[in-house]
Amino acid sequence: MAYRFSDRMAQVPESFLDELFRVSAVPGVISFAGGLPGSVHIDLEGIRDAARAVFAGEGRMALQYSTTDGYLPLREFIADRYRRRLGLPAMPDEIQIVNGSQQCLDLVAKIFLDPGDAVGMERPGYLGAIEAFSLYEPVFHAVPLAGDGPDLDVLARVVREHAPKFFYGIPNSQNPSGQTYSEEKRRGVAEIFEGTETIFYEDDAFGDLFFDGKPRLPVKRYLSGQGIMSGSFSKIVAPGMRIGWIYAPEPILREFNVAKQAADLHSNFLCQVILHRYLSTHDLDAHVTRVSAIYGRQCRLMCDLLDDLMPPGAGHTTPEGGMFLTATLPGGVSSMDVFREGVREGVAVLPGVPFYVDGGGEDVIRLNFSAVGEEEIEEGVRRLARVVRRLV
Numbered sequence: 001m002a003y004r005f006s007d008r009m010a011q012v013p014e015s016f017l018d019e020l021f022r023v024s025a026v027p028g029v030i031s032f033a034g035g036l037p038g039s040v041h042i043d044l045e046g047i048r049d050a051a052r053a054v055f056a057g058e059g060r061m062a063l064q065y066s067t068t069d070g071y072l073p074l075r076e077f078i079a080d081r082y083r084r085r086l087g088l089p090a091m092p093d094e095i096q097i098v099n100g101s102q103q104c105l106d107l108v109a110k111i112f113l114d115p116g117d118a119v120g121m122e123r124p125g126y127l128g129a130i131e132a133f134s135l136y137e138p139v140f141h142a143v144p145l146a147g148d149g150p151d152l153d154v155l156a157r158v159v160r161e162h163a164p165k166f167f168y169g170i171p172n173s174q175n176p177s178g179q180t181y182s183e184e185k186r187r188g189v190a191e192i193f194e195g196t197e198t199i200f201y202e203d204d205a206f207g208d209l210f211f212d213g214k215p216r217l218p219v220k221r222y223l224s225g226q227g228i229m230s231g232s233f234s235k236i237v238a239p240g241m242r243i244g245w246i247y248a249p250e251p252i253l254r255e256f257n258v259a260k261q262a263a264d265l266h267s268n269f270l271c272q273v274i275l276h277r278y279l280s281t282h283d284l285d286a287h288v289t290r291v292s293a294i295y296g297r298q299c300r301l302m303c304d305l306l307d308d309l310m311p312p313g314a315g316h317t318t319p320e321g322g323m324f325l326t327a328t329l330p331g332g333v334s335s336m337d338v339f340r341e342g343v344r345e346g347v348a349v350l351p352g353v354p355f356y357v358d359g360g361g362e363d364v365i366r367l368n369f370s371a372v373g374e375e376e377i378e379e380g381v382r383r384l385a386r387v388v389r390r391l392v
């Protein structure tokens with residue numbers, strides 16, 4: 001039977017992530033390839049107690065259908081946290097709960113993009129966004145990251161010449177590079193967007209995870225009506241709950257709500273109520289500060305080992321937060337070879353190629369430092385360095 005799939009399915013870049021996850025799960029392989037927060041930091045008891053309390057109290061309400069925009073007390077919690085932590089004038093009716101912030105990528109693309117529309121992305125860019133946007137058949141314009149944020153000259157040219165419907169960026173501890181925009185770059189980016197019809201879509205999946213515990217102020221604070229933000233409880237509470245949110249101006253949320261309702265009516269309501277109960281009875285800020293400090297130690301250890309053990313010509317980014325860094329391989333060493341040889345040596349890394357919408361990334365690998373403990377980081381980087389030295 002020849003299945004007649006839509007043309008748009010052919011637009012999604014071929015992904016070898018399935019192969020990668022299969023390989024990474026092989027016993028004995030130390031995986032720096034995934035994107036998981038550390039399982040040991042999920043507050044199992046706290047979430048269990050919150051679930052028990054919900055079942056004992058408002059269980060029937062929590063197991064019913066609900067509204068598309070999400071559980072109001074949870075939206076109030078998120079809006080209040082934006083006001084308190086970041087000084088953003090967020091109100092609960094500007095927040096909508098989604099099924100993980102990954103769903104924002106799909107729905108934002110769905111409401112804004114027609115085939116052939118321009119979209120701006122960072123280079124390298126988040127793989128999950130490239131996949132989600134590709135289904136709507138845009139033309140990507142990649143803007144290189146320059147260490148402290150996007151290259152502003154290229155960004156200005158892309159906005160001027162191609163008028164993208166939106167530019168998607170991750171100013172805080174970007175996936176895959178771990179880079180954070182400087183304060184100056186945040187202002188520079190906002191200036192470029194001012195007076196244009198291009199939206200800045202600010203994915204803040206990692207804004208809570210700065211190792212020094214200090215939040216960086218979002219680009220949206222300079223943009224109001226032109227800024228969309230998304231956030232997630234995945235990295236700071238538990239990804240399996242699949243709860244994220246979008247914070248956007250009302251006219252955008254109206255369209256977003258229509259698309260969300262058509263997609264799934266609403267996000268898992270039981271999880272929203274349990275999560276809210278958990279957040280009301282536990283100190284999220286204290287939890288996040290503790291976990292970020294641990295990730296900071298793991299990141300520093302990985303960076304030190306890379307400095308000590310990798311051959312000359314190798315390099316890496318030095319993140320201020322988040323869960324990832326990218327390492328650059330010495331001249332001529334291919335990231336796909338490092339991936340294949342690495343698995344044989346017992347270490348899995350993610351090759352950089354799929355993060356580059358316009359080609360490149362052959363000499364880059366992404367390394368995750370949140371899901372593995374210090375002993376595994378030590379042994380894993382030793383294995384990685386052996387592989388790279390053999391391939392030089």
Ligand SMILES: Cc1ncc(COP(=O)(O)O)c(C=O)c1O
Nearest residue numbers: 035100101102175205232234244
């Ligand atoms: C930058 C970024 N955005 C969004 C997501 C999606 O996360 P979730 O759907 O769990 O909120 C991820 C997941 O790793 C991510 O790295």
